[in-house]
Amino acid sequence: MNDKMKARPGWYAGLTETPFESPAWTEEKKEALRTALRSGPESGFARPRLKKRAAVAAAALLLVLVAAASLGIPSSGAPGIAGPAGDESWLPRSQYEVGGVVQWEVFPGGDLVAGKPAGAGWMIRKPLAELMGHKARIVATHRQTGLTLVELPETTIDETTAVEFDRHLSSAFGAVDQTRLATDLALPLGGEWKFQLSLDGEPQGDVVLNVPEAADSWKPSGSFVSGPFEMTGVKDKLAFIHPGFVAGKGNKYMWHFWGTDEEIGGDFQVFGVKRGSGELVKVFEGQVRPSPHNGADAAIPSSMMLPSAGAWKLVVTINERWFGTVVVEVREPTEQEAAEAARQNQSNE
Structure with a gap:
């Protein structure tokens, strides 16, 4: 084999x-x-x-x-198909x-x-x-x-x-x-x-x-401890050290992965989908390589920002294949945080 x-x-x-x-x-x-x-x-x-x-x-x-x-x-086909009349391709x-x-x-x-x-x-x-x-x-x-x-x-x-x-x-x-x-x-x-x-x-x-969506598909992901850190995600699959998300404010997040070298090595991308919206946002991309860290089989630092408050799915792919999803809640910024985010965005331009 x-x-x-x-x-x-x-x-x-x-x-x-x-x-x-x-x-x-x-x-x-x-x-x-x-x-x-x-x-x-x-x-x-x-x-x-x-x-x-x-x-x-x-x-x-x-x-x-x-x-x-x-x-x-x-025999009559799956329910729930929407779209303009005559769009037979879907x-x-x-x-x-x-x-x-x-x-x-x-x-x-x-x-x-x-x-x-x-x-x-x-x-x-x-x-x-x-x-x-x-x-x-x-x-x-x-x-x-x-x-x-x-x-x-x-x-x-x-x-x-x-x-x-x-x-x-x-x-x-x-x-x-x-x-x-x-x-x-x-x-x-x-x-x-x-x-x-x-x-x-x-x-x-x-x-x-x-x-179909699972009934609990938008339930925020749970937390667990790996190594010395508490992480948010799917135990023994993927997670990140979670300082929280504030709408429009970027922060650093360390992603961790569990799996075989073939599964966790390659092009890494994170896409964001907000509940109730069909908009897809590319949140981060990079390269992940197998290397044990904090009890995981691989890890990669990232900088992520989600633009608005609400429930978000962070869809993770490796080599264009779905690896896992983490659901997070993004809160509205305070006035001070909004001002800091505006300054941060100006400095990045």
Whole structure:
């Protein structure tokens, strides 16, 4: 097993298993589908082709409905999609089709909710042998804020990164050979997310998922002690020594990270999203390198300022992948603090 596979969390290995709680295609279901494909009256001259086509269409519909029922996916699409009429690019869909034929699709695993990894299987309707050696990448874009994240870094498809799935399953179009890629499907914000798949840098279409917010997603993050300091954040994940936030006033904050060298090394960015606003603010960026500090596996000093009072999510990415989120409350400045902030801003200009 290579270092990349070792670095993944323990539950990641489970994504190589089928995302269904029970087999989606039992032998009975497969046989029923085969029977439906073969069925149809043998006699009758006037419209035999029409009847056969109806049987094939019914079987194909059965295939879609059974799969959707097994996954708990509503056939009418996800609720909550907003936007101008006619903006079909953001309509909810878990499949990408060309000419009515599915090219690839996504199956979220577990309960998909913002702030928690759900895991997902990405099914490409091609056999593994045909995809071997090609490089796949998946990028996610949040509709409300424009935040863009890497869901799957550029990955060479082979037996260690992909699995051939349902090789002998019959369909109206013959044998279905699919190759499955697995990802964390971890998203920091609720709302509509568009996922774009590319192979060797060439776009292969997109799908859109509606991700609900957790009920407590705006609850301020808790505190804990690491080394000699009290920190605010997510224990054993990420946190910073927290002197508090005053609207419009910059301050220094020492970020701390826990994880493998692969997870915590690279380009570090902090984005701010205020509750009730779709505005995305870049708060800080820098480079983080693994180096133990205050009981953490890495640390980096930062200077951060949030422009207005209220609840804010600090969304942290490393190498364009979501690493974690810290929720903070920003208070209004006193008159003295406002004057100091104005002087500070003038000196920075």
